[in-house]
Amino acid sequence: MAMQRRLFGALLAIMLFFSLNLGVHVWGDRNRSRALVDLRRGIDRQLLITSIEKRLSEANREIALTAGVLNEQGPGPMSPEARAVFSDRLKKIGAEIARARAIPGSATPIAERFAADWRDLRASWQQAYASFGVDNERAITELSLRSDPLSTTILTRLLPQWEREERQHVQEASLRMRRVANLTDQVELLCFILSTLVVTLVATKVSRFLVDLNKNLEGRVRERTGELEQEVQERRRVEAALRESEERYALAAQGANDGLWDWDLERNELYLSPRWKEMLGFGETELSGSPHEWFERVHPEDLPKLQEALGTHACSGTHFECEHRMRHRDGTYRWMLSRGIALCEDDGRATRIAGSQTDVTERKKVEDQLLHDAFHDALTGLANRALFLDRLGLSLARAKRRQDSLFAVLYLDLDRFKLINDSLGHLSGDRALVAIARNLETCVRPGDTVARLGGDEFAILLDDIRSPEDAERLTRRIEDRLAAPLQVDGNEVYINASTGIAFGTAGYERPEEVLRDADAAMYRAKSLGRNRHEVFNETLHLEALDRLRLETDLRRAIQDQSFGVHYQPIIALTDGRVTGFEALVRWQHPVWGLVPPDQFIQVAEETGLILPIGRWVLSEACERAHRWQQEHPSDPPLAINVNLSRRQLVQADLIEQIRCILERTGLPPETLQLEITESAILENPDGAVEFLRDLKALHISLCVDDFGTGYSSLSSLQEFPVSVLKIDRSFIRGMGPEGERDEIVRAVVGLAHSLHMEVVAEGVETEGQLERLRAMDCDYGQGYLLCYALDSEGVERFLERSGHKRGAGAGHPARDGNDGASIPGV
């Protein structure tokens, strides 16, 4: 009810607002209209007065002209036309005056006076006009006495006054209208403001009331809505949690692609999910709810493990997890990962175990593959070194446990297998290795292990043999099998192997030792001519010990700087001039005395000790040579030849080492000649190319040592800064009256000269050799016949006694010397 009253009040206020504003607007409009009408009347009167004045003036002029100044009529009355015109003019003036006076508010004294005078003037003019030409005197008298004064009064006084009066009236009307307009505008504005305020006040009140009412209602609705929403949310939350739980469970099971199982231990009932059954190839309705359905399908080897895991879990309450194989419906076994958890009573007794089953067969396969790859050779599929050593370790352990246990290790290295790779390519080489691997597998017993240790090396572990003869018998069988030709990519190849045999005894501590001895025996077999086998024995053992001792002594010698350099002169065969020296390393062993290079260089190469030794020799030789060049100048200067080993050749910083040594010693690079064997270049052709080009940039020349023993590419010889070829001593030694090697040497000399190279003959030991070499135009020679290798003091004496001078030949410096050098016939 209160709301209705307030609404009615608001409506009434609005109506009052509109009525009041409308009334004020109408009142203002009427006032403005009235003032406007008054103003318009004044304006009309003013316009009429102006028009009247104009017409009166014209009439006055006309009558003055026609009847006064011009007197055109002359005697006789005015023409009717002229009268009519004048009469019409007067009528118009009269009509306008009447119109002006008819306008309301025109009855002013001036207007009345004007009207009266106008009437007199008109009568006077009419009288004068009528007298023109008839009685001019009367006319002039009329005009002069009545018309002129009247017209003068009207035109000069009354009309201007009337006009001023009307102008003033218009101004007043205009002012009044402006006032009225302002007043009405102000009143309207005031009324509008007041009514707006009232309406706003009422509206505010009503709005506040409505707002309060609305708030009240909203509060109640919100309160109730909140309650309902809370109830709904709670219900939804519960439903969502339930649904989420179900979905999560289903999704997890589905996403994991797992089968589920639930074993009620009290009732001994097993629930298996459809997926669980499907994993083993069964339908949803197949398999009963007995635990027997599960356990009977577990692989017999894995069943104890599974049962143990279940039992342990049920007792301890820990998480159950076990990988085992399950028999599929098709008879195959699949690897499964079973996981679960037990539900226990308060007393710790498990009443229920539930969990999942995951098919991990693929993962197992991958793991097996990875495991297999880790222990097998990728090319041949044989065991690799790691697996071989593992199994060898097992055999060794067994041998330690059992005195009667005997095993053997065969170490096979294919003879000249590199030729296969070089001639047929690595792909064919790999195929040959695979074929050999298969052959080896056919030769051994099922329990034996065949391994590829790398490259062309194989090893066989013959476990649990009865006697050493068994191993040798098997080795011969292998040799017979390998003797048969192999078909590789359409090529028939023959591959032999050198085999070393080592027998496992309790004396070994580690499997690597057994393998090492088999390796040593293999090397013995190789050194004895290849394609044979050798059994590791005490001699080899001693040799191995000697080698080990040699390694140790070598290391110590490097630390103690026990090495020395000897220099063998290089003699020009044409004039006996000493052109340079070849630096040769010597080892002064504290026990064995002076050790020749061929007894320790190979070990140094294999152990890498050749690197520090070679660096030291190079430094020492350069320093000595520079001193000799200064003390015994010649043109060209004395050269120094230094040998580079294979190992040195693959050093990344070799060029930098050489540059540093040259800078430090001051030796001119062009007087240094590095000797490299053919085989060293051939083994690493790419690295050799880069190195030899760097040498060329340093202006260091190159000498190919032992030329003729390898398979040098003539084109590569031209590319490299090779300036000298050294003919291997074996060819020189073969020279003689029979001339069996003479042609070879002559061919080499001719070849070198055609390539613009010089030739050094190594190992010149007889006069005959010397004569033949000179006859072949061989450039230089080295050898006992010419001069032994000398130590540095010996070289200095040699140079002093030979009187080596610039441009002079060496003469016969060693012929009468006591340094063991002789240069017969030179």
Add this chain to the structure above:
Amino acid sequence: MPTTRVARGWIVLVFTVLLGALPPLATAGATRVPIAVIVHPEVPVDELSLQELRQIFLGKRQFWTSRLPVTLLMPPRGSPEREILLGKISEQHTEAQYQQHWINKLFDDGAPIAPKITGSNAMSASLARGIPGAIALVPADKIPEGVKVLRIDGKQPGESGYPLVVQMTGGR
């Protein structure tokens, strides 16, 4: 309205030409006749200079007093008075020039009262006698009763030095 003015202009022009074409007045046996300037007796002026008289007849002075306007009574065309008016008073104005002067004055200056042309000396005398403020020119020997004769430049008509004298032939 402009058409009417043009027509009037043509009329005046033709009129002037006709006036110019009139044969000159015979001068044989002419006598010198002074022309008197007569005014209504109420006119509060007894003497005018010739210059003042010229001002009046050219319409430049239109009131005797503030309440008494000047009423010009022009002698008829061809009369000796008219000759005096045009020659002596208005300084050698021809008839056409004199008329044009007044037309201009009426239209331009807004002179409320135009001069009136009388038909004869008798009419001029009669009107001068009857119209307050009237001024007219009449031969001195025909001055009527009831008017005032003004001295011009201090001279009465007939006195020596009186400026308004016209040669008149007999038979007038």
